[in-house]
Amino acid sequence: MEPPTPLNTTIFLMPVDLVGEGVDEVVARSRDALGVGAVALAVLYHASRDLLPHNPQYRVHQSAGGACFRVEPALFSAEVPPPAIIPVAHGRDLLAELCVSAGKRGMPVDAWVVYLHEDASQLSDLEGCVVNAFGDRYPRLRCPSSPRTRRYARAVTENVARYPIRSILAEGLHWYPFEHGDHHERTELAATPRSAHLLSLCFCASCEAAAAAHGLDARRVAERCRNEIDAEISGLAGLLGGVLSDEGLLEAYLDLRTRAVSTLVAECADIAAAHRKQFVFIDLSAGRAGWSDGNSSGPLGVDAAPELGIDVASVARTVPIAVAIYTADPARVSLELSAYREVVGSGDLRVILRPMPPDVRSDHELPEKLNRIREKGVSDVAFYQYGLARRVDLARIPLALAAGA
Numbered sequence: 197m198e199p200p201t202p203l204n205t206t207i208f209l210m211p212v213d214l215v216g217e218g219v220d221e222v223v224a225r226s227r228d229a230l231g232v233g234a235v236a237l238a239v240l241y242h243a244s245r246d247l248l249p250h251n252p253q254y255r256v257h258q259s260a261g262g263a264c265f266r267v268e269p270a271l272f273s274a275e276v277p278p279p280a281i282i283p284v285a286h287g288r289d290l291l292a293e294l295c296v297s298a299g300k301r302g303m304p305v306d307a308w309v310v311y312l313h314e315d316a317s318q319l320s321d322l323e324g325c326v327v328n329a330f331g332d333r334y335p336r337l338r339c340p341s342s343p344r345t346r347r348y349a350r351a352v353t354e355n356v357a358r359y360p361i362r363s364i365l366a367e368g369l370h371w372y373p374f375e376h377g378d379h380h381e382r383t384e385l386a387a388t389p390r391s392a393h394l395l396s397l398c399f400c401a402s403c404e405a406a407a408a409a410h411g412l413d414a415r416r417v418a419e420r421c422r423n424e425i426d427a428e429i430s431g432l433a434g435l436l437g438g439v440l441s442d443e444g445l446l447e448a449y450l451d452l453r454t455r456a457v458s459t460l461v462a463e464c465a466d467i468a469a470a471h472r473k474q475f476v477f478i479d480l481s482a483g484r485a486g487w488s489d490g491n492s493s494g495p496l497g498v499d500a501a502p503e504l505g506i507d508v509a510s511v512a513r514t515v516p517i518a519v520a521i522y523t524a525d526p527a528r529v530s531l532e533l534s535a536y537r538e539v540v541g542s543g544d545l546r547v548i549l550r551p552m553p554p555d556v557r558s559d560h561e562l563p564e565k566l567n568r569i570r571e572k573g574v575s576d577v578a579f580y581q582y583g584l585a586r587r588v589d590l591a592r593i594p595l596a597l598a599a600g601a
Contacts, residue, residue, distance in 0.1 A: 203566065203597065205232040206578040208308060208548075210241070211264040212284050213583040214294065216251040222582065223297045231594040235298055236306035236365055236578060239265050239291050239356060240279055242336070243315035249586045259283065261315040264290040265307075265359065271351040276344055279314070279352065295360050304362035306476075311349050311369045312338035324348075326371070327400040329421035337372050340505065341456045342402040346463065353464040353475075363474035365518065365578075366464065370457045371396060371505040373484065391428035393503050394421045397449070406452055417445045453505035458514070465515045476516045476546065479506060482532045483520035483548070490524035490554030497521070498535045508539045516544035518578065524555050526564040533572040546576035551596075552589035562596040570600060 207226050214222055214237070226232050243261040248254050262282035266289045272278040281287070291307060298305045315336055324342035326334040338345040349369065356364055374396040399418045407414035465475035481504060482497025494500075497519060501508050511517060517540060521532050529547075536545055547569050549555065549562070556562050569577060579593060 202575065203570070203600070204234070204576045205593075205597065206234040206236050206306060206576075207232045207593075208578060208581040209235055209237045209294075210246070210581065210583050211238065211282055211290050212246070212248065212251065212254060212257050212259065214290050215284050215286070215288075216248070216253040216257075216583075219290070219293045219297045223294070223301055223303065226582070227301055227303055229594070230590055231597050232579065234304040234306060234362065235294065236308045237264070237291060237294050238310070239263060239307045240309045240311070240352060241282065242310055242313040246584060248583050251583060257284070264288070265356060266292065268355050268358075271355050272348075276347045276351060278355075291356075291359055291361075299360065305360075306363045306365050307356045307359065307361045308365045308367065309352060309356060310367045311352065312340065312345065313368045313372060314338055323401070325400070326396075326398040327403075328395055329397060329399055329418040329425065331399075339398045339400050339402060340370060340460050341398065341406050341453075342400060346460055349460060349464055350467055353467045357468045357471035357473045361473060363476050364464075364468050365476050365478055366461070367478040367480070369461055369464065369477065371398065371453060373504065388428055391425045394425050396503070397421060397453075403452070406456065407449065410448075410452060412445075412448050412452065414449070417449050420445055450502055450505075454502060454507040454510065457505040458507050458510040461511055462514045474516070476518050477511050478518045478520060478548065479508065479511075480504075480520045481506060482536075483522040486521075486523040486528070486555070488554075490522065492523035492525060492528045496535045497532055498539050508536065512540040512543035512545075516546055516576075518546040518548055518576070520548040520580070522550055522555055524557070524561070526561065526568050529565050530568045530572065533569065533574060537572060544576075545574055546578070547574055548578045548580055550581075550585075551579050551593050552585040556589065556592060559592060559595060562592050563599040566596050566600050 207230060209222060223235060226235055240263045241261055243259060245258045247256055260283055262280040264282050264285045267278040295305050313336060324338055324344040326337040326339045353364060374392040399414055404414040461477055468475040479501060481501040485494050486492035498508050519532060519536055521529050523529065549565060551562055
């Protein structure tokens, strides 16, 4: 009988965790009590309101989002301004502090970067935000096709890669779904998956130019999108039918989106590599299905990824992919990994799990998921997220690791 695949483990941290509990305390607990081998800090994050069950200073913490590393002004400009500094850091360079503390304990540090979901800047006043088929701007979402967005992503990567970290964990380096683009979203008409997808497509000037360069009329695609969306939300879709797929317009437009994401990932990965840092692409496509209640259903992540502009095979040829699988069902974990492995082949595949409700409610569920992961030959697992989990949830991590060992 072969021994189980040993796991390389990481736990995600937020700046408020370090501020509330103390950098050294969080690092020591992560290593000694939780038994994980590395820590990943959200060095650039979007706005949030979080219930923190064990933070000594905050029970409900509301953050405007921003960076918790030292911004290097020379990398940015008036046209491409740097990210705002997250208020809870109070001017501290938390990434540098974490690198020092973790380094003393022999723990690698990963920089977790949410790239294109921007809450702290006024994107409505800048070129580069997503514009839907009706011309409505999504000021909190950066468009991956925009040259300004791409310069911003490269500058952030360069800035973070100069720290003594192991890798950059890139989240949101793609388009976002319609249901995740702002705060207090209200869609009383309960948009269908089809219309929600069409509402997430971008038709900004950069996207129009990219389409024109490939012989595609983006304005024509936008018109078809408007017609189909209006038919859906007015209840006439069954009578009128869609025309996008029939004409091949949507497929051609989606191909342009995946090309933009794949090339942007490659550009950022090259910058990280120049500093001898690894660049890991976080794919949330599988996690979307079970995010709210852990009851995953519908398409597997690898099949849903193109909606976000992610060509899994193309990205995997460039960088490792960390698949977030948020589900209460261990069998779904196996299904997701099998589907990704079929596309990724021998590429570097990793997993992100939640060790807490709604995904884990008892002591046996996390060990079973880790066993499924080992069976698929995956050796890197990250746990989301230290500050949001209860102490009882965090305590399940070392028990699950010991059970597999």
